[in-house]
Amino acid sequence: MIKLEDVSVLYNKKVLAVDNISLNIDKGEFVGIIGLSGSGKSSLLKTVNLLVKPSNGRIYVEGTNIGLLKDKKLRNIRRKIGFIFQDYNLVDRSSVLENVLVGRLGYKSSLKSFFGLFDDEDYKVAVNALEQVGLKEKVFSRADELSGGQKQRVAIAKTLCQKPKIILADEPVSSLDVSSAQTVMDYFKKINEKSQITIMINLHDVSLAKKYCSRIIALKHGKIFFDKKVGDIDDDQLQELYQ
Template sequence: MLKLENITVLYDGKVLAVDNVNLEVKQGEFVGIIGSSGSGKSSLLKTINLLVRPYKGKVLVDNVDVTGLSNSQLRSIRKSIGFVFQDYNLIDRSTVIDNVLVGRLGYKSSFKSIFGIFSDEDYERASTALRQVGLSEKMFERADQLSGGQKQRVAIAKTLCQRPKIILADEPVSSLDVSTSQTIMDYFKKVNEKKNITIMINLHDVNLAKKYCRRIIGLKNGKVVYDGSAGDLRDELLEAIYL
């Protein structure tokens, strides 16, 4: 379903962020990616939907090499790949419902995207997504009036509004307290189990990764040094990842 072949990412032609990574992820997997700061976690995740383009290698989604697509073809593929950012990536002055509707822009013509023209079906999907993350009552509040945890739930709802097959999440709970972090992870787990959406999530908290992710990938200096089940991630393996 998702396959990375010999992915290498360079910055400025010399800084090696991801080093010849090969991975295969099946539909419905919940994958946690761990590693120290600078290990290549964000670069690897952003390569999947080409927010970062690899120096070499292929990214295949449903056997389609996305690295060779035109801009219009890539735009179509990205509809099936949601991305949840650490900093929420919301429009603070817009309402919650308007932020969630951004998830439908990939399905719109340029004209409708520019002028924000949405159908009744779009509004219904946005409302459903907000209901799924427990924020229906915040629908018409401005995003900048929300707590950090609520903003991240809006970001998840926006992604759900895309109807994605894959959700990529880059450190989505790193700025949240422990209780709120677990609430957000609960929503990811619910989405994964109820909708069979593939989740790939970068986490700085190993305990959260072991609690929620069935499969864990450990990165060090841009290389995969662990790829296995959460239950098999013993202390000596963690030392190899972080020390």
């Protein structure tokens, strides 16, 4: 599903955020990425859909080298890759439904996208997405009336509207309380298991990564420190990672 070959990310021609990383992610995997702040987690995640362009290396999605794509072909690939941000990335003054419908824009012509024109199928997909994250009753609420956990679930619903094959989530629960964080992670797990959507998620909480992910990639100084199934990770490795 995702393949990275010798990928590096260099900022301002001098700061090496990702250092020559190669890895494969299979369809349906739930992969957690952990490490200290500044270890390259966000940069690595954002290279997968070219939100951050690598200074070196190749990125393949379903066998296609996406670094060679332009315009419509690149947009079509990005439509398959949902991205969820730490800060929800919602329009507070708009309704929950209006925020979720943004996920349908990749299926619209430029003119329809500009005017935000949606049809009955779009509304059906949006409401179904909200139902998948337990927020159907909030469809007409304003986004700024929601709790942090509810906002992140709206962000997940917006991503589901893309009908993605891959979801990338960058510290989606780091600003939430323990209960809300677990609720959001529960929905990620359900989506992964029910729809076989491949998930790569950056997490600052190792216990959440071990509870929900099947595989954990640890980064240190921009390099892969370890890449293991959850059951193969020991406390000594984690202690060394966070020293």
